[in-house]
Amino acid sequence: MAEEINKSEIRSSPSIIAKSRSLWPSVLRWIPTSTDHIIASEKRLLSLVKTPYVQELVNIGSGPPGSKVRWFRSSSNEPRFINTVTFDSKEGSPTLVMVHGYAASQGFFFKNFDYLANRFKVIAIDQL
DSSP: OOOOOOHHHHHOOOHHHHHTTTTTHSSOOOOOOOOOHHHHHHHHTTOOSSSEEEEEEEEEESSSTSSSOGEEEEEEEEOOEEEEEEOSSSSSSOEEEEEEOOTGGGHHHHHHHHHHHHSSSSEEEEEO
């Protein structure tokens, strides 16, 4: 049963605030993982998609063409790749490019792919 605390008690007792906030860091925390685990998870999600697709790594080079600048200010000249999933639709269908938000992947879209692929050529790309 929850205790009822009025606002004057909270202002007078900072320990109540500290106790209520101390639960979140233990519950919500970053858990590092490996690239292999991420790829395996994404493959499991994409296995639920019924529409055929092509998954490939698109080479974007080490930086913008003709520039001395490198992606992520890297000193390496090694090329970078972007994971891309493409669903072909009927010929002449418009193209829809899906780009997820930061710290996400194509797995966030997997429930939408079947529906959208009926109407569009869908290209879903991962961010670097």
